[in-house]
Amino acid sequence: MSHSKHSSLSHDRHPLNFQDTYICPICRHGHIESLTLMDVFACDFCRHIFTANLKDQSIHVENSSQPMTWRWTGRNWQAANQLDVDLTVVIWLVSVSLVILPPSLIWLSSHAFPPLVGSSGSWFPAFWVGLTFTLHFLFVSWLMAEHYQFPLYVSTKVRLRRLLDRR
Incomplete structure (x- = not known):
């Protein structure tokens, strides 16, 4: 050094x-x-x-x-840069609604029109709600990490890029 x-x-x-x-x-x-x-x-x-x-x-x-x-x-x-509080609130409100609203709509429709009891596809609505929530949560988490540039996210992204460049 x-x-x-x-x-x-x-x-x-x-x-x-x-x-x-x-x-x-x-x-x-x-x-x-x-x-x-x-x-x-x-x-x-x-x-x-x-x-x-x-x-x-x-x-x-x-x-x-x-x-x-x-x-x-x-x-x-x-x-040093002060985040715009109004923009931060909007980003968080949009993020929460992107994670909660789609699975809620699927859950509501599956309860309004439930599958027949004992049918082979009765598991599908719960699976679809879980999958929708998980994918929307991952998408919003990625966008938030890109927006806020968390140090752990940035260092992981750099390490992955270096690992892929070696191949």
């Missing part, structure tokens, strides 16, 4: 600069360091690119659809 990595990863407070290396604020596994002849940082694990504002001690991710910014506290990163 070089001297610059030691200074950035220690517990001493120091300002953000292009000579040091820092833990990536997105994946929290890789390290970001400046790219040669550029005033940007890049992560060696998740490959995200960040522009830096040294005056404000902040970085902004450039290669993501989500506008994410972090401020350097001298020891670690702190999220």
Whole structure:
């Protein structure tokens, strides 16, 4: 490990600069360091690119659809972008309704028009409700992980991509 990595990863407070290396604020596994002849940082694990504002001690991710910014506290990163509360509420309401509404409609129709007792297909409505709930839950979970860029999700996605690239 070089001297610059030691200074950035220690517990001493120091300002953000292009000579040091820092833990990536997105994946929290890789390290970001400046790219040669550029005033940007890049992560060696998740490959995200960040522009830096040294005056404000902040970085902004450039290669993501989500506008994410972090401020350097001298020891670690702190999220700087305040999420729009109205948008967050809407995202959560849509997510919950996408998970609950379709299985509820299937359950309601299976109770309004139940299969004949003892028929060979009497198990199918319960199976269909469970399958619908599971698939909608997985779909919404994936969308939420993409939206919020959870560190565990990002690092798992990077590891899978690397594993598939080796084949």
